[in-house]
Amino acid sequence: MLFTKAFTSQALAAKLESLVDLSTEERSSLGALPIRQVDVPAGELICRAGDQLSSCFIVLEGFVSLSKETAAGTRQITAFALPGDMPDLLGLHLKVANHDLAAITPCRLASVEHSDLRSLCRTFPAIAEALWTSTLVAGSVFEEWVVNVGSRKATSRLAHLFCEMMTRLEALGLARNDVCDLPLTQVHLAEATGLSRIHVNRSLQELRKQELITYTNGRLTIHDRTGLAQMGQFDPDYLHVPRPGWRT
Amino acid sequence: MLFTKAFTSQALAAKLESLVDLSTEERSSLGALPIRQVDVPAGELICRAGDQLSSCFIVLEGFVSLSKETAAGTRQITAFALPGDMPDLLGLHLKVANHDLAAITPCRLASVEHSDLRSLCRTFPAIAEALWTSTLVAGSVFEEWVVNVGSRKATSRLAHLFCEMMTRLEALGLARNDVCDLPLTQVHLAEATGLSRIHVNRSLQELRKQELITYTNGRLTIHDRTGLAQMGQFDPDYLHVPRPGWRT
DNA sequence: CGTCGTTTTGACCGCCTTCAACTATTGTGG
DNA sequence: CCACAATAGTTGAAGGCGGTCAAAACGACG
Incomplete structure (x- = not known):
C-alpha cells in the first residue's frame, strides 16, 4: 500500500448530498476532514474480518469487494463498494470489521480516523444523519441480496x-x-x-x-x-x- | 389491531443499554417516549414493502418476520425481529419500508412517531448512537444471511x-x-x-x-x-x- | 514465446425441488 | 363429545438445476 496525505475528494460529499441537504459550512468541514490516502493494487486484501480498526475507509476510485470466508475455503461476496462508499463504516460503532475487504481493481482509498469522524458527527448532526442513512441503504442492499441468493x-x-x-x-x-x-x-x-x-x-x-x-x-x-x-x-x-x- | 396508549417498556431500553452506556437522564427520557401500544394477532401483516410510514415499531413481545415477496408468489424471510428490536427503523431516514412485516406469534408492539424519535436523538446523541448501532447490527445480520443462503x-x-x-x-x-x-x-x-x-x-x-x-x-x-x-x-x-x- | 489467469466445453452426478398422497395435530361448531 | 375442517408435518418417487471434475481454448503480459 502507498500512503499520501490529502483531503477528502468529492466522492464522499457527493454521496452524502444525495441523501441529505448539507449547508456550505457542513460541506466545507467535510472537505477539510483529514484523511490519509491509500493506494491498493488489484487483488490485494485491504482488511480482514475480525480486524480491530481505529479508522475507516472511503472508496475514492475503483471496485472493492466485501466478502466472508466459508469453511471450504470458498468466499461469499456480500456486496460491492463503489466510489463514495464506506465499506467498513460499521467499525465506527462496532469496533471490529465483520467482513474482508479486497481491491478488485487498483483502488484509491481515503482512510479517516474514527475520532475525527466522530467529532465531525457531533458538530454537524446532518452529517451524522447522512452517514447513518448510508449505512441503512447498505443494509437494505444486503437484505435484497438475501432475497437474490435465497x-x-x-x-x-x-x-x-x-x-x-x-x-x-x-x-x-x-x-x-x-x-x-x-x-x-x-x-x-x-x-x-x-x-x-x-x-x-x-x-x-x-x-x-x-x-x-x-x-x-x-x-x-x-x-x-x-x-x-x-x-x-x-x-x-x-x-x-x-x-x-x-x-x- | 388493538391500540392502547402506554409508555415504552423495558425491552428497548435494555437493548440499547447493551450497545451503549446511558445516563439516568437518558434512560428516563427513553422511558417517557410517547408510544401507542399495538396488539397484533398471529399471522397478521403489520406493514408492507413500499408503505410510507410516519412512525416505527418496537417489538415488545412476540416474533416478527421481515420478508419480501418474490415473483412466483413465494416469500423470502430476510430476518426475524425479537423483543427490543425495531424492524423498520430504516424508515426513520428513508421514508419507505422495504420489506413486509408479519406477526409470527401474537405480538405486542409499540409504535413511535418518527418526529418524537428524531427529537429524542437530537437531544441525546448517545441514544442516536445506540439506535444507529442497532441498525448496524441488523445490517451485519443481513450480511451473514447472504453467506448462509448463498x-x-x-x-x-x-x-x-x-x-x-x-x-x-x-x-x-x-x-x-x-x-x-x-x-x-x-x-x-x-x-x-x-x-x-x-x-x-x-x-x-x-x-x-x-x-x-x-x-x-x-x-x-x-x-x-x-x-x-x-x-x-x-x-x-x-x-x-x-x-x-x-x-x- | 511461454506462462498464468480467465473463459469455455463436455460428461457425470447429487442436492434439492416438485408433485402427490398420507398422517398427525389443532381448532371449531353442532 | 364428536365430526369436520384446517394447518402442520411426513413419506415416496421422479426429475431438474446446478455442482464437480477434467481438459481444452483463449487472452493478457512479461
Missing part, C-alpha cells in the same frame, strides 16, 4: 446483479447509454451470486442468447433493460438512489 | 439459523440450558433458508439423527452446542451480543 434461479441472480450495478454506476455518472465498465471476472460473479464458476459461464451464455446483455472484457452492455429487469425481478427501490431510470 | 448446504443453513436464534434469545433471557421457544413452522424455516418445505423437513430429520437438536411444537433444544455450531459454521461475532457463550 430465492432466485441462476440467470435471475445474474440479471439482478447486473441491474443493481448498472443503476449504482449510473447514479455515480460511471455509466451511459446502458453501458458501463464492470471489471468483475466470472469468479467474482460466482462468489457474489452463490453459484459455481461454471454455471455462471453457462448462465451468461443464456443471457446473451436471449439478447439481454453483452458482457466481455469487464464491459457490460444492457440491450433490453425491461427484459433484464423482468428476468432479475429487479425493482430499484431498495437502492434508494434519486432517479433510477428503470420503468416498471 | 454458500451453505441445507443442514448447515438450518444449524446456523438455530445457533443464531438461540444466541439472540439467550441474550434476551428467553433461553436457558440450551432450550428455547422458537415458534417457527417448517414453512418459516424454509422461507428463511431459501429451501423447500420438504427439504427442510428432511434436513431436520438429519439434524435429529445426528443428535444435535430436537425441535418439536415450536420448542428448540440444542443437545450438542459445538457440534451444531460446526455444522452451521457458526461464529457469533456478527451478532455483536455481549457474551455469546459459544466456545470456538
